[in-house]
Structure formats: structure tokens, C-alpha cells
Amino acid sequence: MKYGCQSxxxxxxxxxxxxxxxxxxxxxxxxxxxEEFKYFGCPDYETVLKEYEVFEKIIRDNVKEVYTLPYDSRTGLDSIYAHDPLKITKKGAIYFPMGKVxxxxxxxxxxxxxxxxxIPTLGEIKAPGKMEGGDVLWIDEKTVAIGRGYRTNDEGIRQFKELTKDVVEEYIIIPMPHGDxxxxCLHLMSIISFVDYDxxxxxSKYMPVFFREYLIDKGITLIEADDDEYDYLGTNLLALKPGKVVFIKGCPKVQKKLExxxxxxxxxxxxxxSYRGTGGPTCLTAPLFRK
Incomplete structure (x- = not known):
């Protein structure tokens, strides 16, 4: 099958x-x-099923091939957020033993x-390295930004660089704030989601100045979320293709700016x-192949 997601x-x-x-x-x-997974309150299961039905229909209406992970006793609640244990490169998948125990x-x-x-395996990050998919953001096919915080450490980044040295030309390491x-759950992708190439x-409150300036210098329009909508996952969007996104309801200011x-x-x-487990539409999905 086709695979590769450096975008x-x-x-x-x-x-x-x-x-x-x-x-x-x-x-x-x-x-x-x-409680042990540190959710913001206990999700109501029947409501979750209804919300997911709508979400999955959006995905299936817009993506040709949809694969579903089966139940596995090695996983817990957070495994619904399929994005974080891996990244798919042109040479195969890289797997992460994540920072959350x-x-x-x-x-x-x-x-x-x-x-x-x-889908072949390119490699995995080994202890004491740690990394999570939400900290790996493709700027373009050859450029990747990596959030260095509590979930992704220096050794994880070093190993990721070694595994991807044949397919990546530039690495931008972003120091993440202490936050809450x-x-x-503070990833690089908690504070930025591309919705189009530009x-x-x-x-911006959690974004280092040098990275914000870097994006502006590249001609990328920054659509700002305020505190309230950031807290409700207003910076977590999944681009289905350039200029078409999936977004949680409840962030009208960001939605209006986008439209x-x-x-x-x-x-x-x-x-x-999504909200109770801090996992928006990006977190709920792991794209396997993007054009």
C-alpha cells in the first residue's frame, strides 16, 4: 500500500x-x-459514541482508505488518540515509546x-529516548519542527534525526513551555495546526519568538486563537487537504477567521x-499517506 506523510x-x-x-x-x-489518565471529568460513553459517529463519517466521506485499530490489552483510554505513537515517513514508520507512562x-x-x-517499520525510539507524535510537525516535505518538552526529550530527538537523516534536510527544535x-498534555501541535500550505x-502565547518569526518570514499567515478557544482545542485541526479541515464545535472565533x-x-x-481527554481531530487520527 502507499504510505508516507511528510506533510x-x-x-x-x-x-x-x-x-x-x-x-x-x-x-x-x-x-x-x-482519573488515572487525568481526563477533565469522566466522559459519558453514550455521548462519546454519538460524537464519534459524526467524526468518523466526516473522515470516511473525505478519505479513500480508512483503517481501524483493533482492541489491544496493552493499551488504554488514550489509544483512541491514534496520532501519538508514531510518524509515517517515505521510508516507513517510526514508533515512539511515549512520555506518558x-x-x-x-x-x-x-x-x-x-x-x-x-507498512514497513523504519525504526523506533528507544529508552532513555522518548517522543510523541504530537511534537513532530512537518513544515514541508524536507523540514520538520520538533517540540522539546516533557513528552519528547533530547535523546528521542537525536534518535529521530538519525532515523530520518536521508529524508529530512532541516530540523527546527522548539523548546516547549512548562504550561500547566x-x-x-502539551505538544508542539497543541499550539499550531497547518490548515493550508501557507x-x-x-x-502565540506559548510559541517561541524565533519560531513565530520563522513562520512569518516563510509567508505563513498566522490565525490566532485566544485563551478560551485554545483551552477548548481551538488550535487542534486536521487538514483533510489544503484548505479543508475538521474542527471541534465550540470555537466560533477561530472558525470565522478560517472561513x-x-x-x-x-x-x-x-x-x-475530545475535550475531556485533550485530544482533537489531529490526535484522533494518524494519516498514513498524504499526496
Whole structure:
């Protein structure tokens, strides 16, 4: 099968998701485990299923090939956020033993499944290195920005560079802020989402000045999210193709700015599915092949 995703906005032709039935499993399971996963309240399982039905329909209506991860006992609630255990390069998948301890074995389940459908493995980040997919942002096919924070460390970055040295020309290392603390889910992709080759939604308050200036110098229009909409995942958007995105309902200011710039916005209710676990539409998906 075709694979390779060294872009954040090229049209998605193949994608990986995991349904709540295989990740959240049941209300009983949510009741028992949401606190250890540090969710913002316990999700209502029936509401999650309804929200996900709308989300999945958007994905299936816009992506040719949709693959679904099966249940795996090595994973927990957060495995619904399929983006973080890996990145797909032109040479294969790189897997991450993630910084959040409860997600440490997720990459094993994802690797097993993707190898079964024909996606080769380029390598994996090994301890003491750690890395999460939300910290790896393709600026273009040859340029990647990596957030260095609590979830991705220097050794993880060193190993990633070694694995990708044949397909990447420039690495931009972005120091991440302390934010809401060690346990908070703060990735580089928490503060920036490309919606087109020359447009990105950003939360500048958490963005280093040099990186913000770098983006502006490259001619990228920065669409600013305020504090309230940032807190409701207003900077977490999935580009289905250039100028067409999936977005959580509840961030009208960012949505209006996008639509004024000609970006098509498809929305889903995501309070129980996305907000409680801090995982928007980017987190819920792992694109396998972008044009």
C-alpha cells in the first residue's frame, strides 16, 4: 500500500483511527480509569459514541482508505488518540515509546497492526529516548519542527534525526513551555495546526519568538486563537487537504477567521470525545499517506 506523510496538509488518501468501542470500551471502564489518565471529568460513553459517529463519517466521506485499530490489552483510554505513537515517513514508520507512562506500550499494538497491512517499520525510539507524535510537525516535505518538552526529550530527538537523516534536510527544535505542568498534555501541535500550505492556526502565547518569526518570514499567515478557544482545542485541526479541515464545535472565533480566509470547516461535537481527554481531530487520527 502507499504510505508516507511528510506533510500536514497534503490530501489524505489513507488514515488510521481507533473507535471508542476499542479504546474507551464501556462506561464502567471509563468510570474506573478516567482519573488515572487525568481526563477533565469522566466522559459519558453514550455521548462519546454519538460524537464519534459524526467524526468518523466526516473522515470516511473525505478519505479513500480508512483503517481501524483493533482492541489491544496493552493499551488504554488514550489509544483512541491514534496520532501519538508514531510518524509515517517515505521510508516507513517510526514508533515512539511515549512520555506518558500509561501509553508506553501503545506503539507495540500500532506497529503490529500496521505491519500486518503492509507498512514497513523504519525504526523506533528507544529508552532513555522518548517522543510523541504530537511534537513532530512537518513544515514541508524536507523540514520538520520538533517540540522539546516533557513528552519528547533530547535523546528521542537525536534518535529521530538519525532515523530520518536521508529524508529530512532541516530540523527546527522548539523548546516547549512548562504550561500547566508536567502532567499536562502539551505538544508542539497543541499550539499550531497547518490548515493550508501557507496558513496555520496558532496560540502565540506559548510559541517561541524565533519560531513565530520563522513562520512569518516563510509567508505563513498566522490565525490566532485566544485563551478560551485554545483551552477548548481551538488550535487542534486536521487538514483533510489544503484548505479543508475538521474542527471541534465550540470555537466560533477561530472558525470565522478560517472561513473568511476561504478555508472549508467541517465540525463535530467533541466535548466528551475530545475535550475531556485533550485530544482533537489531529490526535484522533494518524494519516498514513498524504499526496
Amino acid at each position: 500536514m496538509v497534503g490530501e489524505i488518501e489513507a488514515i488510521l483511527i481507533k473507535r471508542p468501542q476499542e479504546a474507551f470500551i464501556s462506561q464502567e471502564n471509563l468510570d474506573k480509569t478516567w 500509561l501509553r508506553g506500550k501503545e506503539y507495540l499494538a500500532t506497529r503490529e497492526y500496521l505491519e500486518s497491512i503492509g 505542568g508536567v502532567d499536562a 496558513k496555520a492556526v496558532v496560540y 473568511n480566509l476561504g478555508v472549508e470547516v467541517l465540525t463535530y461535537e467533541g466535548k466528551e470525545l
